[in-house]
Amino acid sequence: MTDRAPTPAEIRRWRRYLADERAEAAVYRDLAAKRDGEERAILLALAEAEARHEAHWVALLGEHAHGVPAVSLRTRLLAPLARRFGSVFVLALAQRAESRSPYAADAHATPAMAADERIHGEVVRGLAARGRQRLSGTFRAAVFGANDGLVSNLALVMGIGAAGLGPGTVLLTGLAGLLAGALSMGAGEYVSVRSQRELLDASTPDPEAHTALPHLDVDANELALVYRARGMSEEDAVAHARSILADYDPVAAAARAAEAGAEQHEAIGSAWGAALSSFAFFASGAIIPVVPYLLGAEGLTAVVAAAVLVGIALLITGAIVGVLSGASPLKRALRQLAIGYGAAAATYLLGLAFGTTIA
Template identity: 65%
Template sequence: MPKPAPRPSAASRSDRLPTEQATARDVRRWRRYLAEERAEGALYRDLAARRQGEERAILLGLSSAEQRHADHWATLLGDRAGHRVRPSLRSRLLGFLARHLGLVFVLALVQNAEARSPYESDKHATDTMAADEKVHGEVVRALATRGRAKLSGSFRAAVFGMNDGLVSNLALIMGIGATGVGNGVILATGVAGLLAGALSMAAGEYVSVKSQRELLLASRPTQITLEAAPYLDIDANELELVYRARGMSAEDARHRAAERLGAHACDCDPSRSAHPAHLPTEDLQALGSAWSAATSSFFLFGTGALIPILPYLAGLSGLTALVVSAVLVGLALLVTGSITGLLSGASPLLRGLRQLGIGYGAALVTYLLGLLFGAAGV
């Protein structure tokens, strides 16, 4: 496969700045780039307006970089820059979301957009601009990752709890409905599935989070060594073994133990003294409260499990009720799958479609089993 021709350097493009020889296609493309860069700069400014500290500074830095890119296209256009075009629908949608949604959701979408920059193959874009866009993608990825880490615990339980409610109760009523029983039985079965599933999910989340918190707390070192230190034999230093067991190197453990025993100041590297067993308070905070996880799981599972029985509550029956139920659940699965995709940095559409396929697959299996049992008179 032939290698692509090397792109000209930024310096060699200075002679292309005059626009007299630019084609109409070039001008249209430059105007589109200019509109997109201005929209992206505004997007980062809108996000920065809702943040504080380091995140705000980083977002404003990204906005300044987008402004430099916009200045490049404005210079190429010269007098023609006055004819403005609207940015793409995607950029306008991202700008709207930046003003109304949380940071992590918008950054997850922006991350994908930054990764598809056309500057790498555009001869009128400088090497610096192409490199900037690659770096921007990594900056946005890091910010999004930081945001995703904050959305653990109860939020995770809520999203997956609702998804479980949607799939399990749809499959349940599809299976029961296929046997040919009356609406009253289907509705009672759906309500029973809602309550049983919600209570089970809440209990499971409570036990899971509570157990994780207890495990973390049990793994953290205590202050017993400080109490015992004055009575230890300095020549047979058992304290050194404690620090080595916690993950320190032999040298650092020896110095730390000597410090505790008062022999001399510790000159060990603090970063090397950190050990796996010493878990910061932030780990427990990120895990969330067991009651919070249980409560959100209960209500979100219940909300998801309520959707499949809405047609029956509205008075529909038979195949019509099953079809309407499947459609409502399908739309909800697309939403929850898209949210999961955003949190994981993947394509929201692909994750939504995958979630839809899994949910409908489970419902189809139970529906076919219901038909089989109904025909057999079971």
């Protein structure tokens, strides 16, 4: 860097950096207000780091630091979301914002600032991981349900419509597809999650097994066999078993067993929650292609309207998945759109072929 006066382009860029640093610090403070313990301390430390970056740009800008411009739309959305929700959704947005930092390619940002931003992304990723784990079961069912409803019923409606059948037949077919698909998704998701929980229960250590520890023969120490069965070497298993027996606390052991079981079940989610989410979201997706026919549209007009409505919904669901996964919302949205329209186009062409044959 030199002592020359900054150019107008540099001033605009630095002012944008300053605004974003202040906004991101506010997001972390708002998130910290909804947390306690270690998570709160981590978020406040992130806010302090952003304040250091803010000071760097203030020093460079000097008198130009006053009246900074509005922040980018992405960053501007974070603060109110943090205040209102304080959830994994906000952490995912913050993670993406940190990962897109331009400091590594900007000569006016210090190497320490660029390194900070990269590490901040990993810190936020770690904070968001717990919330993503809690969401994994029900959220997976919701996203899959909505997308299956959108794509399968659009494909069904377009195929039947292209075959030349009347709007009443298309409407009835679409509603039947909605109900059949929603019931199938809900039942399938219930069986899937329930079976997974039962398999975990069969593999999870007995939460009452610790009550036998005080009565074990320390010299024979059959507890070591448990750890050997779980993959430890004989020497390590014996040493670990002896340490367990020496420090055995029945209250703490019971708490650890209960916590381990709860964490496993929390990661999978509730079978009923997954089933109801699948049913509801499949139905909410599947109703969209039927809406034009419910409103009295016919022929090509109804087909185009259904395709447009479903396309908008696919873009939205794809963007949400992108945000929550820390990936590009635009890429995920376009991927969802391409998959949905590809399936619908295949059935539409098939319907045209059948319609021509019947005619």
